[in-house]
Amino acid sequence: MLLSHARSLLFLPASNARAIDKARGLPCDMVILDLEDAVPDERKGEARTALAEAFAAGFGDRIGAVRINAVDSPFHADDLAAVRGIQADIIVLPKAEHPRDVQAVHGALEKPVIAMIESPLGVANAREIAQAPGVVGLFMGNNDLRRDLRIPLDAGREGLTYAMQSVILAARLAGVAVFDGVFNRIDDAVGFEAECRAGRVIGFDGKTLVHPNQIGPANAVFGASEEELETARRLIAAATGGAERHEGQMIEAMHVEQARALIARAEANRGDG
Incomplete structure (x- = not known):
């Protein structure tokens, strides 16, 4: 599958073997095994060890990706070592703020990179990041961005509008794919679908997900009726x-x-x- 055709991109903790096995039967377009926020510090070593086995079994026709820790994280170097040699299709780099961040990861692993735009500086540099060698897509990291912009947790997305449209514009100028951020309220199906529709209207290709029950609505909204x-x-x-x-x-x-x-x-x- 082409990245630009992906509608539903599911994050899973790399340490959760049961969830990973279940994902092989889910209709998501991309599976992203997470070494970053979804894995506690004390389990990151275990998660890295599980990567090779997970990718050896493969994910069928789904795109298989790994989210490593950010370049300034103490876990970053060990993540690069663990990911080197596995059969992941794409590397997801969180907290990308400079083109050099993604260039370094692409150079070290020789794999395509999706850069997560999660900070004001990342938004400001999104155009240069999107055009960096090896970058094939951008993710919105709305949770971190909300915090940095001091947007209340219970507020809508009005305060993110400029940032989202800036990232979409950066992606289109670079000719790469761009995906909306996650929706945290996993029991709010109505709210999730509404956010998907709003994301499609402003130009996102698909949506990153945190739960399997979000796959169907994302596929429906970002597909074509x-x-x-x-x-x-x-x-x-x-x-x-x-x-x-x-x-x-x-x-x-x-x-x-x-x-x-x-x-x-x-x-x-x-x-x-």
Whole structure:
């Protein structure tokens, strides 16, 4: 699967063998084994040891990734040593603030990197980070960003709007994928779906997840409904070139390209199961 086609990206503690095994049967598009926040300090060694076995078994047609600890973490060097040689598709680097952060990880591991933008400095440097060699995508790290921006825990996402749109713009300029941050209230299905829809509207490709029950809604929202696909097919069939009227709106070549891209992504997701 292409990273740009991913809709649902599930974080799992690398130390949780049972959850990892279960993930092989889940319909998520990416599995991210976490060595950072999801693993207590005293279990990080155990989590690193479990990585090789987990990736040796593979994740089928899902993208397999590892989130290592940040470059300034005391655990970073040991993470690099543990990840070197395993069959992960992508490395996720948290708290990326400078292009040199991701360049160093890419150079050390020779694997594609997704940079997590989690701080004001990361947002300010997002354009340069996205264009750094080896970077294939950006994640929003909204939890840390909320704290740094002093946004109340129970507030909505209005205070994150500029940051999110800045990161999306940086990704589009660099031609890489970009994904919305996690939704922590795992029992709030209505709130989760609403946040997915809001994320898609502003341009995210998919959403990072913290629980398997979030996979289905993320796939549905960031995929294409049958109604959307049928609308796209009608537009393509009706277009004859140049600007013209179609179903009450003006369309031109760029709308045809957009419709074809929507259909192609949906077909790719179906092909990947």
